[in-house]
Amino acid sequence: MTSLSCPFCGVRELAEFAFHKTLPNAGDDPLSAVYLRINQVDDSHEYWQHVRGCRAWLKARRNPSTGEVLEMNLLGAVTS
């Protein structure tokens, strides 16, 4: 993984983006929501931000075992 594609800005260097957290929360209680993580080996759902670009919040699907980006959408946008 050397770059990511922002829905607004197009393909930009990875250094412009920041990973925030995986989705969904492990549970609804505070412990699960804040601290626990569901380990997603090949299809990880994540919040990212184009923090050194347009600063849009993004929702990604990636394969952490290969580095492949499966989907990258604006947070809140409807995905198929």
Add this chain to the structure above:
Amino acid sequence: MPLARRHYSALALLRARWAGSRYWRPLWTGRTLKDHYDVVIVGAGGHGLATAYHLARDHGIKRIAILEKRLVGYGNVGRNTTIVRSNYLLPENHYFYEDALRRWGTLSRDLNYNVMYSPRGVVDLAVSEDEIPAMARRGNALRLAGIDAELLDVAALERAYPQLAPRRVRRFPLAGALVQARGGTVRHDAVAWGYARAASALGVDIIEDCEVTGVRSHADVAEGVETTRGYVRAERILFATAGHTGMIGTMLGVPLPIETHLLQAMVSEPIKPFLDTVMVSVFPGHGETYLSQSDRGGLVMGGHLDGFPSYTREGTWDRMQDVVAGAVDLFPQLAGVKIVRQWAGTNDMTMDGSPIIDRCRYDNVFLNAGWCYGGFKTIPASGAACATLVATGTAPDLIKGYALSRFATGHLLDEPGYGPFPVRL
């Protein structure tokens, strides 16, 4: 029955000189997997091997197996930048890390294997005046605990490390440093091999190429592990799987406060003796670089995590650039030196940056994990303490703070104060 190991000594070298290379024996011998053990340890990294060694040596447990999905030393124990130190701020951490640092001092003798502990000092550089009060606070906390720490101003830094030439014009001017003189480096491969050899000599079965794929249980007691070489019954099970602990959480059906992130390291072509210490520098909003020079002359360098969950062991290009740029900012004289190798390891990042040594899910299943990017330096302390937990069922005081329950009760050990994220935005 495996051949007895050779005791290493000057005399043994002389003997081998006459007996030829056949004098030497394999460090650990390939044993066959039995179908029942008192303790099964999953993962032959530093923590699994050291725990096995202490279980056999200190607690007299006879039937121990270490099951390793690849080979001894192929995990993070053989991928790290070999730095050891105990200059952590929080008491729960610094007493534990100090116990490890003291053990490094005698480990070569204990294992009869030279792990090349080199107390060359660890120098944490400050690149702004604002960092000095935080360093002073950490240094004072350490000194109160009887751990060495020395705060240097720019003039003292210049005298101690002339290669830095602190007054040089640089992007981040140096403001001082916190030094731990007893910190330094240890040869990582030797740690894996030395513990494996010593554990094997005490009768521990080290089984390579054997992946644990599941846990069998009955009425909330774990009974054994499914492996790629068949089912193995076990009275107790310890997972010491470092970067793959997230997968163990899935296997046990419990989400853990762990995310898997990559950390990379790189080494330069060999150059003449240049740096006789470990230098660490965090550049605000930019990155981090730590470097030391190996005995072969290569500069061993590392920095921040890549910053997102990954199992690829590849490492991103931009993080490598950060690390190198930081090194050249510190030492412009390195600008022409070539990087010859780069690699990455998967790190079991916890949500407070501190480890977990505790029971997990079952009364007879234990977890030794959450070592983040700093678990090499703790191996000797972790092995001794974790063995006590597994053998007696009670955690010794030194690791009481590392219970899983701290995430529920709020007793977090968050050294840098980041909050519940392995990386900052």
